[in-house]
Amino acid sequence: MSELASFPAAATNAAPPRSGPRSFAPQSGFSPWNDPSQAPIVRFDNVTKQFGDFVAVKSCTLDIYEREFFALLGPSGCGKSTLLRMLAGFEQPTDGRIMVQGQDITALPPYERSDVNMMFQSYALFPHMTVERNIGFGLRQEGMPKGEIAARVEEAMAMVELKPFANRKPNQLSGGQQQRVALARAIAKKPRIMLLDEPLGALDKKLRQQAQFELMRIQESTGTTFIIVTHDQEEAMTVASRIAVMDKGNIIQVATPNDIYETPKSRYVAGFIGDVNVLEGKVSGIADGIIDIEGAVSGCHYKTRSNEPVSIGQQVWLAIRPEKVRITHDKPQSATNVVSGKVDDVGYLGSISHYHVKIGNGQRVTALRANTAMTVGPPISWEDDVWMDWPTEAGIILTS
């Protein structure tokens, strides 16, 4: 059967979404992390994990709040999975404490952490059990009465539309169906916190996008706190209420997708999330919240609005997103935030075009332009001499 057809487009037989916080929409006002009266549901308190000499996680402190869809994002080997596995109980922290709802659970084995359930990257389905038995496994461990188990399994299967496959074994299912069994098996336990370790990594792109919305719908309708580990920045941006960007065992920045994109804290974060142009320079003046930068490329001056505490002469980097850079044939009126160069490469993607321009010091700066009919003037092409400029609000000052 078709994967796509079997995937529910809308929440037809699950509970209707609550009118409460829409976790994936940062502008909706769901922000318990800004509310000092809120107690976090999960707290990593100075957690360190070493494997021999290798430090997988370096004294991480992190608060995650109820009903959040929290993403741990980073390249492979950055420690994000280790952090998740410590919360599930499969790894013991070398140092530090893990709290769930104010209770120290650091020493508890996985089978005594009833608030937490995990969905595995490999799905880890029990090959000798049917879909139904797989989903009911966790409930049978609790010693729940049979009738109640059947009802809960039914409910979980309905949520992910698996009913027609109740009596199949995992190896009689497609990848997308197996992924849903894994999800249903963990959700059937009704945990307060659901851990997802690269849950959609094995799916193809189209299916993955549908599954992302599926996860968001389930997260919302059950009111569960979801913590997802992923290396796919687009996935993190799509599903998460907040993202923690990790690198080499450290948490670099924790913020909403919007803040991560618009105000990254370092060149690493800026480069990891989306495309970015980074221009080097020195601070030459600070006045009225506007910082003047003397560019490393001779004759370039940048002005940018920022509250970043910098001092005159300090080396900084200016990060500008390609879609905020305007590209023209003619020299713009303004004298600041202007660079000139030669078009090195043009990437036509249909709806938008990327222009890679070589500037003075050989660095490439990328500008992005939507291909609307409104664009005036002759088209920009290879080897054209062009000017690029951006408003003072577009640049972000980075000091590291």
Next chain:
Amino acid sequence: MQTRFSWFNVTSIVLGFAFLYIPILLLIIYSFNESRLVTVWGGWSTKWYGSLLNNEQLLTAGWVTLRVAFISATFATILGTLAAIVLTRLGAFRGRTLFSGLVFAPLVMPEVITGLSLLLLFVAIGMDRGFWTITIAHITFSMCFAAVVVQSRLLDFDKSVEEAAMDLGATPVNSFFQVTLPIIAPAVISAWLLAFTLSLDDLVIASFTTGPGATTLPMKIYSQVRLGVTPEINAVSTIMIAFVTLGVLAASYVTKRSTMKAAADAQKAQ
């Protein structure tokens, strides 16, 4: 792919199989010999199988052998499975290399040495030699074979399946019996059949560790052959060959069926 028929291929197959099976075939054919003389063909008959039923000594030896094989295979499988789990699941614990060396050493140890050392041990601790000493000796030498079989299955087993069981609230013991054991069951059954077969036809170790009143079938046959081969021996050997063949076929069937079933299921999912 169709391989071309060539005289070289056919000759090598015929020679190879002839080398392996002519002696056994001869033994089976002569077990149906009418004649009292083993080397003289006197026409077909099943009378030696009939007279076997009246041979109290051979029957007793056969019964002892089966009991030893059954008990030792069961214990060897349990111990071998435990050893395999420790070797694959505990990671790099202190002395792991030494432990795995010790588990697998009997695989390559000359049987005479194993037998002799066990005999010395039984004498030293003053244990009366007989049925139980043979059984213990057989557990010792077949356990490593069981461990090898189970370990190979555990190695290609997704460890996160056990983690998932524990995450869903199963204690390590429950997770072993509800998840791990059913998944490795084919390997455990193969291991048992292998241990059973090994015990069934062991002569050397049994000879060292036996005592009065506990004679296994291979020992009985060996001692009788020294006085001259009787057609009854041929008959009992044929029955043993049938037993061993069935054991080996069953073991390979169990493994093969589980892999074929998995492949068929995967096909159905498409």
